Amino acid sequence: MSFEISEELIERHNRRLKPALDRGWAGFERELKRRGTNPQRLFLAARPFVVAVPSWGLAAGGTRFGRFPFPGEPRHLYEKLDDAATLHRLTRQNPTVSLHIPWDQTGNPAALRAYARQLGLSFDAMNSNTFQDQPGQKLSYKFGSLCHTDPAVRGQAVAHNLEVIEIGKKLGSRALSIWIGDGGNYPGQVHFRRAFDRYLESLEQIYAGLPRGWRLYLEHKPYEPAFYFTVNADWGASYLAASALGPKALCLVDLGHHLPGTNVEAVVARLIRQKKLGGFHFNDAQYGDDDLSAGSINPYRLFLVMNELQDAAQDPAVKNFHPAFLLDQSMNLKDPIEDLIQSTEALFRAFSKALLVNRPALHRCQEKNDPVMAEQILKQAFETDVTPLVQRVRFSNGGAIDPLALFRQSGYRPAKIKERG
Ligand SMILES: [Mn+2]
Numbered sequence: 001m002s003f004e005i006s007e008e009l010i011e012r013h014n015r016r017l018k019p020a021l022d023r024g025w026a027g028f029e030r031e032l033k034r035r036g037t038n039p040q041r042l043f044l045a046a047r048p049f050v051v052a053v054p055s056w057g058l059a060a061g062g063t064r065f066g067r068f069p070f071p072g073e074p075r076h077l078y079e080k081l082d083d084a085a086t087l088h089r090l091t092r093q094n095p096t097v098s099l100h101i102p103w104d105q106t107g108n109p110a111a112l113r114a115y116a117r118q119l120g121l122s123f124d125a126m127n128s129n130t131f132q133d134q135p136g137q138k139l140s141y142k143f144g145s146l147c148h149t150d151p152a153v154r155g156q157a158v159a160h161n162l163e164v165i166e167i168g169k170k171l172g173s174r175a176l177s178i179w180i181g182d183g184g185n186y187p188g189q190v191h192f193r194r195a196f197d198r199y200l201e202s203l204e205q206i207y208a209g210l211p212r213g214w215r216l217y218l219e220h221k222p223y224e225p226a227f228y229f230t231v232n233a234d235w236g237a238s239y240l241a242a243s244a245l246g247p248k249a250l251c252l253v254d255l256g257h258h259l260p261g262t263n264v265e266a267v268v269a270r271l272i273r274q275k276k277l278g279g280f281h282f283n284d285a286q287y288g289d290d291d292l293s294a295g296s297i298n299p300y301r302l303f304l305v306m307n308e309l310q311d312a313a314q315d316p317a318v319k320n321f322h323p324a325f326l327l328d329q330s331m332n333l334k335d336p337i338e339d340l341i342q343s344t345e346a347l348f349r350a351f352s353k354a355l356l357v358n359r360p361a362l363h364r365c366q367e368k369n370d371p372v373m374a375e376q377i378l379k380q381a382f383e384t385d386v387t388p389l390v391q392r393v394r395f396s397n398g399g400a401i402d403p404l405a406l407f408r409q410s411g412y413r414p415a416k417i418k419e420r421g
Contacts, residue, residue: 002082002415002419003411003412003415003416003419004086005086005089005090005406005407005410005412007089009406009410010089010090010398010399010400010406013400013401013402013405013406013409014395014400014401017391017401017402018395018401021388021391021392021395021401024387024388024391025388025389025392027388028385028386028388028389031384035358037356037358042352042355042356042389043389043392043393045355046348046351046352046355046389046393047393047396047397049093049347049348049351049352049393050093050094050095050096050325051093051094051282051325051326051327051344051347051348052094052096052097052098052124052125052324052325052326052327053084053087053094053096053097053098053326053327053340054097054098054100054127054326054327054328054329055077055080055084055097055098055099055100055103055104056100056103056330057327057328057329057330057331057336057339057340058073058074058080058083058084058336058337058340059073059074059080059331059336060073060331060332060336061291061329061330061331061332062330062332063330063332067332068332070331070335070336071413071417071421072413072414072415072416072417072418072419072420072421073336073416073420074420075420076105077099077104077105077106077107077112078112078115079420080097080104081097081112081115081116081119081121082119083336083337084097084119084121085119085120085121086337086407086412087337087340087341087344088120088121089120089399090341090399090400090403090406090407091341091344091345091394091399091400091403092394092397092398092399093344093348093394093397093399094340094344095120095121095122096121096122096123096124097116097121097122097123097124098123098124098125098126098127098177098326099123099126099127099167099168099171099173100127100129101126101127101128101129101160101163101164101167102129102134103129106167106171109167109170109171110170112171113170113171113172116171122172123168123171123172123173124173124175124324124326125173125174125175125176125177125215125217125279125324125326126164126165126167126168126171126173126175126176126177127164127176127177127178127179128160128161128164128176128177128178129160130145130146130157130160130161130180131145131179131180131181131225137156138156139152139153139156140153141153141157141181144180144182144183144195144231145157145180145181145182146158146178146180146182146198146199146202146203147180147182147190147195147196147198147199147202147231148182148198149198154198154201154202157180157202158202158205158206161176161178161206161209162205162206162209164176165206165209165210165211165214169211174213174214174215175214175215175216175217175278175324176206176210176214176215176216176217177217177219177252178203178206178216178217178218178219179219179221179232179254180199180231180232181224181225181226181230182195182199182226182230182231182232183195183223183225183226183228183229183230183231183233184226184228184229185226185227185228186228187228189228189229190229190231192229195231196231196237196240196241199231199232199241200241200244200245203216203218203241203245203249204245207245207246207248207249210248214248215248215249215250215278215324216242216245216248216249216250217250217251217252217278217279217324218232218238218241218242218249218250218251218252218278219232219238219252219254219257219281220232220233220234220235220237220238220251220252220254220257221233221254221257221289222234222257222258222259224288224289234258235251235253235267235270235271238251238252239251239271239274239276242276242278243274243276250276250277250278250279251271251276251277251278252278252279252280252281252324253267253268253271253277253279253280253281254280254281254283254289254328255280255281255282255283255284255285255294255301255302255305256281256283256284256285256288256289256290256291256328257281257289260287260288264301264305265301265304265305265307265308268305268308268309269308269311269312272308272309272312272318272321275320277321277323278323278324279323279324279325279326280305280323280324280325280326281326281327281328282294282302282325282326282327282328282329282343282347283327283328283329283343284296284297284298284302285297291328291329291330292329293329293334293339293342293343293346294327294329294343294346294347295343295346295347295349295350296342296343296346299346299349299350300382302346302347302350303350303353303354303378303381303382304378305350306347306350306351306353306354307354307357307378307381309323309354310351310354310355310357310359311357311359314359325347327340327343327344327347329343335413337407337412337413338404338407338408341403341404341407342404345390345403345404348390348393349386349390352386352389352390353381353382353384353386354381356380356381356384356386357377357378357381358377358380358381361373361377362374362377362378365377
């Protein structure tokens with residue numbers, strides 16, 4: 001029998017912290033009423049927040065220089081699901097896991113799905129991989145995959161994506177995410193227009209293989225591994241491709257996949273306007289695609305992105321708006337579960353603060369060209385301490401009031417070090 005954080009342990013933890021939470025909530029309620037905000041409505045709006053966790057975020061990630069394994073980290077996918085279930089038991093905000101093929105060896109998908117269901121988990125978007133060569137692979141992706149000059153390589157990459165869809169169908173997933181590294185390192189190496197034509201041609205074949213109710217997410221990134229030119233480098237290229245394919249194809253915004261200084265929240269608003277925002281890979285960065293914990297470097301930026309999402313969610317003119325939320329981070333130094341608790345909380349705080357924005361007042365300030373008061377409205381929401389709301393939502397959903405503290409106290413990781421080595 002392997003160690004688990006029991007419901008009883010969570011209950012005991014919550015009993016201890018509940019009086020302080022009640023006091024905090026009473027003060028928060030008073031403050032909201034003073035501002036003319038209905039606390040119960042805010043609570044109900046915040047309560048459904050969830051974010052998917054990536055399978056590759058449950059074990060130590062690496063950099064191009066290497067990887068430092070974490071003691072007690074999961075040894076295989078089933079143990080990753082165990083850790084994902086532990087995370088979800090604490091937060092009640094991470095009910096889904098996103099897999100990456102072939103990093104994740106799914107083996108028998110039906111058995112895997114049954115195991116996940118037993119843990120209270122299900123599967124989010126599937127991720128294909130044609131940005132590196134796998135052992136025994138017939139043709140190399142050194143010079144590209146979906147955009148390769150050789151139709152045989154493109155065919156192999158298309159077939160891989162179709163296979164990932166097949167696995168995803170068996171797991172109950174409803175989406176395929178594609179990120180490719182195709183591009184070139186030197187001027188003249190790649191013909192820009194022809195490469196994009198080939199990208200579209202390959203994507204059309206994948207799109208044709210999407211089951212009913214599925215979505216195809218196209219993820220852009222300006223550079224790396226290609227350092228001079230990348231085929232799907234920015235929201236514009238991504239939007240062109242998603243538009244050419246059809247309504248099931250949408251753009252996925254990874255917060256770290258923009259050049260320094262890019263106004264990511266404006267990119268988000270533009271994609272919403274074009275009905276092409278599919279979802280997010282949340283993370284944070286100091287320089288480039290750093291894959292640091294969401295909200296660790298620039299929580300205001302995260303809030304401004306959430307603010308655009310709330311603005312759209314509350315706009316009756318924006319229909320069928322369900323952007324997918326996924327964390328996409330690499331844990332090099334932190335315990336992955338602790339990092340995911342922190343990141344989920346950072347996202348939920350930003351989400352909650354975006355709910356606090358007084359939108360009619362903001363709209364009036366915008367119409368009157370009052371930059372000071374418009375900014376103040378955003379700042380007032382951002383600077384509000386939403387801790388009581390965050391904790392109350394978690395508690396009422398059955399999670400832990402302070403999941404990070406409970407995780408540390410539970411001795412989960414030391415127990416896993418014994419079990420897993
Ligand atoms: Mn990503």
